[in-house]
Amino acid sequence: NAGVMQNPRHLVRRRGQEARLRCSPMKGHSHVYWYRQLPEEGLKFMVYLQKENIIDESGMPKERFSAEFPKEGPSILRIQQVVRGDSAAYFCASSPPAAGNTIYFGEGSWLTVV
Amino acid sequence: QKEVEQNSGPLSVPEGAIASLNCTYSDRGSQSFFWYRQYSGKSPELIMFIYSNGDKEDGRFTAQLNKASQYVSLLIRDSQPSDSATYLCAVVDNAGNMLTFGGGTRLMVKP
Numbered sequence: 482n483a484g485v486m487q488n489p490r491h492l493v494r495r496r497g498q499e500a501r502l503r504c505s506p507m508k509g510h511s512h513v514y515w516y517r518q519l520p521e522e523g524l525k526f527m528v529y530l531q532k533e534n535i536i537d538e539s540g541m542p543k544e545r546f547s548a549e550f551p552k553e554g555p556s557i558l559r560i561q562q563v564v565r566g567d568s569a570a571y572f573c574a575s576s577p578p579a580a581g582n583t584i585y586f587g588e589g590s591w592l593t594v595v
Numbered sequence: 596q597k598e599v600e601q602n603s604g605p606l607s608v609p610e611g612a613i614a615s616l617n618c619t620y621s622d623r624g625s626q627s628f629f630w631y632r633q634y635s636g637k638s639p640e641l642i643m644f645i646y647s648n649g650d651k652e653d654g655r656f657t658a659q660l661n662k663a664s665q666y667v668s669l670l671i672r673d674s675q676p677s678d679s680a681t682y683l684c685a686v687v688d689n690a691g692n693m694l695t696f697g698g699g700t701r702l703m704v705k706p
Contacts, residue, residue, distance in 0.1 A: 512696065514693070516696070521697050522698065523683065523698035523699050524639065524683065524694055524696040525696075526694070526695060526696070529693055537693055554675060572638055572639070575633060576696075583629065583639065583641060583644055584694055586631075586638040586639050586640075588637075588638050589637075589638045
């Protein structure tokens, strides 16, 4: 059973470009979470999605950031017009449908904006 | 604003000692509590979870939960240098939707 798969693992973007990060949850998991970790800081919740539905996006910046989890395919975290401050590790996690279940993390995608 | 607080450390213990990591949370309705370990440059790895008041043991790890005090801790017995990492406390809210993380405590186990 493959774990949570994220790609790309490392991404370099110039300021103003777009970054797209992909996440495929574990088999049987229908809940996806995105977290951001800035250097030397803790994990910050960004968004919680189920298939075709955003459940909680209270941690998403108001501009430039969007997330989706389509009926088919991986979840996508999209950052438009990236700035240096977007440089961080972006972790995706997934969990089974029942509330309160353990979530499991992917290996992360490290975004560097130059 | 739901908050999870941890001392950032570093917490330094000698090899073989007991390391005690603490965490407090603000949402009294929280139901599930997790400890993750994160090595530098790696993703968080689940160590333990606990739902009920009291202690839960798994090998060298013991999680302790006191809901009245809104306090959860992790004890690591016979600490090894390989235990050196950042330990993240995480809490699931009352609705069971979202995992909120503390800032993590950096543990250093010295040989």
